[in-house]
Amino acid sequence: MNYPVGIKQNGKKITYYGNRGMSLEEDINMTNSYYREQNIAVIYKKPTPITITKVDFPSRKEAVIKEAYFKTPSTTDYNGIYRGKYIDFEAKETKLIQFPLKNIHPHQLTHMKQIIEHGGIGFFIIRFSKFNETYLLEGDKLFEFIHTETRKSIPKSYIEEKGYLIHEKLNPRIDYLKQVDSIYFKGELYEKNAKK
Amino acid sequence: MNYPVGIKQNGKKITYYGNRGMSLEEDINMTNSYYREQNIAVIYKKPTPITITKVDFPSRKEAVIKEAYFKTPSTTDYNGIYRGKYIDFEAKETKLIQFPLKNIHPHQLTHMKQIIEHGGIGFFIIRFSKFNETYLLEGDKLFEFIHTETRKSIPKSYIEEKGYLIHEKLNPRIDYLKQVDSIYFKGELYEKNAKK
Numbered sequence: 001m002n003y004p005v006g007i008k009q010n011g012k013k014i015t016y017y018g019n020r021g022m023s024l025e026e027d028i029n030m031t032n033s034y035y036r037e038q039n040i041a042v043i044y045k046k047p048t049p050i051t052i053t054k055v056d057f058p059s060r061k062e063a064v065i066k067e068a069y070f071k072t073p074s075t076t077d078y079n080g081i082y083r084g085k086y087i088d089f090e091a092k093e094t095k096l097i098q099f100p101l102k103n104i105h106p107h108q109l110t111h112m113k114q115i116i117e118h119g120g121i122g123f124f125i126i127r128f129s130k131f132n133e134t135y136l137l138e139g140d141k142l143f144e145f146i147h148t149e150t151r152k153s154i155p156k157s158y159i160e161e162k163g164y165l166i167h168e169k170l171n172p173r174i175d176y177l178k179q180v181d182s183i184y185f186k187g188e189l190y191e192k193n194a195k196k
Numbered sequence: 197m198n199y200p201v202g203i204k205q206n207g208k209k210i211t212y213y214g215n216r217g218m219s220l221e222e223d224i225n226m227t228n229s230y231y232r233e234q235n236i237a238v239i240y241k242k243p244t245p246i247t248i249t250k251v252d253f254p255s256r257k258e259a260v261i262k263e264a265y266f267k268t269p270s271t272t273d274y275n276g277i278y279r280g281k282y283i284d285f286e287a288k289e290t291k292l293i294q295f296p297l298k299n300i301h302p303h304q305l306t307h308m309k310q311i312i313e314h315g316g317i318g319f320f321i322i323r324f325s326k327f328n329e330t331y332l333l334e335g336d337k338l339f340e341f342i343h344t345e346t347r348k349s350i351p352k353s354y355i356e357e358k359g360y361l362i363h364e365k366l367n368p369r370i371d372y373l374k375q376v377d378s379i380y381f382k383g384e385l386y387e388k389n390a391k392k
Contacts, residue, residue, distance in 0.1 A: 042310045044271055047245040050261060065246060065264035075240055079275060084315030086282040114238045119280030 022173070024093040024127045024134065028078065031172040035082075041177060043080030043087060049073050075111045076122075082177060083185065086120040088112065093127035098153040101146070109146075112139045121184050125166070125176060128156060135163035136179040218369070220289040220323045220330065224274065227368040231278075237373060239276030239283060245269050271307045272318075278373060279381065282316040284308065285372075289323035294349040297342070305342075308335045317380050321362070321372060322355060332375040333359035 022030075028045070035041040054067035076090040090112070092103045104124070115122040122139035141162040145154055164179040224241070231237040250263035272286040286308070288299045300320070311318040318335035337358040341350055360375040 036310070039310075039313075042307070042314055042316075047243040047267075048248075049243040050246065050264075052244075063266055065261065065266070068246075068261040068264060070259055070261070071243075081282040081284075081311060081314045081316045084282070086277040086280070088277075111238070114232070114235075115277060117235075118238055118277045120238075120277045 024091050024125070024129075024174075027134075027168075027173040028091050028125065028176075031174050031176065032078070032080075034172040035177065041080060041082035041087070043078060043082065045078050046073075046075065072105055072107065074107045076108050076115075082121070082180065085184070086115070086118075087180070088115045088120055088122045089125055091125040091127075093129050095129050096153070097128070097130065098155045099126055099128075099159065100153045102152065109143075113143065116140065121180065123180075125174070126159060126163070131156075132168075134166045134168060134174055135159050136166055136176055136183075137163035138183065220287050220321070220325075220370075223330075223364075223369040224287050224321065224372075227370050227372065228274075228276075230368040231373065237276060237278035237283070239274060239278065241274050242269075242271065268301055268303065270303045272304050272311075278317070278376065281380070282311070282314075283376070284311045284316050284318045285321055287321040287323075289325050291325050292349070293324070293326065294351045295322055295324075295355065296349045298348065305339075309339065312336065317376065319376075321370070322359070324352060327352075328364075330362045330364060330370055331355050331359035332362055332372055332379075334379065 025045070032041075032043045032045070035043060049071040050068045051071055052065055052068045054065070056064045056066050058064060076088050078091065079086070079088040081087065088111075090104060090108055092099070094100065094103065112122045116139050124137045124139065124142055125134060126137055127134040137159055142154070144162075145158060164183065166174045166176050166179060168174055221241070228237075228239045228241070231239060245267040246264045247267055248261055248264045250261070252260045252262050254260060272284055274287065275282070275284040277283065284307075286300060286304055288295070290296065290299065308318045312335050320333045320335065320338055321330060322333055323330040333355055338350070340358075341354060360379065362370045362372050362375060364370055
């Protein structure tokens with residue numbers, strides 16, 4: 001969800017610490033557009049899964065959905081192809097100083113595990129909005145935490161240590177493929193694939 | 197869309213020639229479930245893209261979408277990972293004896309081109325419901341037709357010649373990965389990757 005700066009949500013004032021006031025989802029969508037335009041990668045956010053229960057047809061050409069419900073997602077939100085490899089990730093932001101595991105659905109964890117088993121690149125992008133810091137955390141590192149710890153939240157220090165800080169800039173806003181290069185492609189640069 | 201056998205749509209009777217009365221989408225979804233359960237591949241249909249314009253919150257936990265519109269898809273409907281490779285396809289069925297190219301959105305063609313350029317496996321699954329025949333046609337073969345022909349529909353004979361007939365059975369209903377094996381993996385069998 002993205003709320004404009006200053007707007008109240010459920011009567012509670014939302015304070016933005018980030019200087020741009022953009023949600024993580026918007027930042028990633030803009031980054032993915034940049035990657036597609038530059039012919040670097042083809043990665044999209046999947047549409048929100050819903051169950052449609054009522055549709056009206058006010059005209060022959062137009063259909064209006066009059067009743068629908070949000071569904072629990074069975075997969076992660078983002079996937080695509082980069083350097084010939086299947087890539088898959090989930091992005092979450094938190095206002096807390098640790099990352100609550102309940103922010104990720106069990107289905108999404110199962111999905112991520114399967115992707116990694118099948119040879120895909122799978123990770124999480126986690127933003128601590130209070131600190132304006134965004135990290136890439138490999139799927140395996142998150143599973144390691146779940147298997148060794150009983151805590152319901154990942155401390156920020158764990159993510160700082162095991163993850164990779166993503167440098168935020170103007171365009172692309174969060175250049176996460178730089179981190180993907182250094183983790184999964186041993187630091188080879190993607191620029192050689194790009195058009196320009 | 198899937199209509200039960202015998203139901204009238206826009207006052208026109210729909211006749212089903214297929215003996216199971218299942219839509220191509222249902223067949224593919226069931227096939228993909230089978231592939232996931234057998235740990236053969238992780239392939240999903242993307243949710244239908246919509247624009248939500250009105251949401252009600254009748255209770256704290258529940259949100260009901262009260263107004264939304266269908267969006268033109270920017271990508272194909274299905275993607276995932278198989279044998280470590282990114283896989284992407286669009287599925288369409290026609291009641292005609294040829295395949296109208298207008299059934300595929302220009303965005304989807306552009307997307308498919310990009311996927312193939314980036315080293316992914318991209319194809320179309322086309323069902324001729326009148327004949328109860330389903331074919332896999334490689335993305336490149338469809339582009340070849342578009343570039344060399346001026347016709348707005350692909351004749352069935354072209355798809356018979358350049359594509360691959362998918363054998364329909366009980367489970368998986370349309371085992372399209374068999375064709376993917378023979379085209380993209382030179383006939384190696386996928387069974388060796390499966391659990392059982």
